[in-house]
Amino acid sequence: MGDRRTAFAARREAMGYTQESFAAELKAEVSTVSRWERGEATPQPFRRPRIAKALDVTLQELGTLLEQAPASARCPATAAVVSPDPAEADDMNRRDLLRLFSATGALLALPATGDVVLADAASGGALDAMGAEESAVFDGNLWRVYGLASNKSQVLPLVRTQLDVLTDALRQSQTPATRRRLCQRAADLFQLAGEIYFDGDRYTDAAHCYTLAAAASKEAGAPDLWACALTRHAFIAVYEHQYTEAVPLLDLAATLASRGDTDLSTQHWVAAVQAETFAGLGDLDACQRALETAAEVQHLTGPVHNGGWLRFDGSRLAEERGTCFVTLGRLDLAEAALTDALNAALTTRRKAGVLTDLAMIGVHRADPEQVVAYADTVLATARKTGSGVVARKLRDLQPYLAPMLGDQNIQRLDVEITDLISGHVA
Template identity: 70%
Template structure:
């Protein structure tokens, strides 16, 4: 952590600004102002004219305000850093990764597990009954609901880690075969949730570990749909990193598993939607279209086609997914109609930002700086509000395409703001 810039903070207060109002005046979030004042971050040069004007100082005077005092021998107490707490949760989860992997690799002791009477009489063995697994399942479902509703996904991580502790402890103890399978299902479910949190935080390696463990647990539970969804999430990392050829075989395996699963669920259709994006990235329009048609079959399924947790595909994403595919294929005429349609539906912040970024790409293709600025500004605002690494990565993917428009001042500003957003996440 850097040295505090108390003079900068004092000047801001003298001018009558709170961190929130100062951020609004200079075009950043209040959290960024706090990081400037703590010395964690330094304002980019292009922002300094607006900052100096708001503080009624010259650029040289602003430079002095931003120069932290020399360290003294007496070190003040430093408040807890949220990043440190996040790292602690991550270290705990890495420990759980190895422990869970080892436990799932151990064969169940059928002889011991069959002696239910002996085990039931010993409460200290830690056996779980059907009521216990039902309670675990309720908590898992609650955590998924919190995750879906939370603008900042990382807030769910400590709760999910605590629940994984409980499930892992239960797996290490003797259980009946039926209970062990159910615990494996719940573990596969929860590791997919934790993987989603890491994925949103742009920690793809950690997310991949989670999805791999979720797939192993799903296999141990003999739960085809659960297993297939874990593999699909793993493949989606390659899709997002534009390593489309690596995603194809994983998705084929997931599709094969889904064919053994529950035909009333939308597992097969969701896998097809991800396959469509892979084929689009590889430039295969025909295969992409076939996969999109397969994904659209979700609209003909009856009843509860998803569970709101590890499977949430209900067809509401079809327009945006079709639009993303057409953007990757360079079919901007088809993409704009699909994306405009998607923008009119009820989207989460992360999904809306993805649609906005794709529409900005169409503006780049048209060499229309105003269209690019409109959509990128809105996506940047959402990225700052949510802290989503998914949105930040999507914007970084757009950034190299801005090069032909960099003679335009507003495109220069957007390019700098995307760079600053990436810097904030790395800090």
């Protein structure tokens, strides 16, 4: 038997579960169930009651089924040690953080308790206005760290630390002005957390963060911040090609942006995302009108964004035009826009998006050499960064490769994309 837990797997099969349906029942990854059965990992205690219920056994009986522990755990020198499962540890940390998000969101929903500040920040009491402003500056720095990080998930512990401080402050009495600043901070941090989850291909978690950000922005009376939270939420639907779901969110975001600071680029960013939505709906005229509104950002003077929850300055317009025209099937317009985009200074992920769109043009032209030339570069980027966003772009490209699988290089590309996606999910 080696290290395999054959009794555990047999019980799972006897209860009528496949690995996939068992994983779904436990809200775990299929790869995690597979590792349990291969003896490469052991379910952590928090999972065991649910596993026992699914298998219709007691916890003691479950322990017997799991006695075929990994070799490293049975070694006499380390008999009490079980190698942790990184996937389970990540999942536990994620749930813990989401609980913190919910707790903070609940505190934001409570009515203000009054105008009295119980103590100053230095004594561990309520956060004063100056402390709130200093903390907001730190949050802005987190966005810069996020922008520079090759692995975006590394920023999440910093966000969590700031949310801990913020949640403690929200539990105390604050002046109305300080509470509004705290709500603004919460909306800022929730949007950053959402961006991190979005990059990690966890769209449900990202949507949860953006919903909380919108609620906090509303409580703060900050229309630009609120509009940006809604736009990020809508972009998830756009990214998953559920364009009709994005429309009402973007309509509200546009209304809020019109009530905000007209010196900021909020309404122009909303228009850029609306353009992608109209492209997905096949409406070329509406798409072009929205792109024209987005391009008006170039006429703004002064600081048009804050580098944090609002970062739109028009520098991505060529990329966004290209994406829209690829979606609409206007390859002539798309290639010209994407070529312009490549001549600009792009981040690694932005360049990957442009190259994927150029590969898609190659698909439409049935040109395997163009497809492979661009897609190979995107593959290398996905492997280097571990970005779920880049992996998703390749995943979206893959189905369109089917008519070209007679070409050996396309076959090889298809296999490598599959391997990448499988590894990313695991």
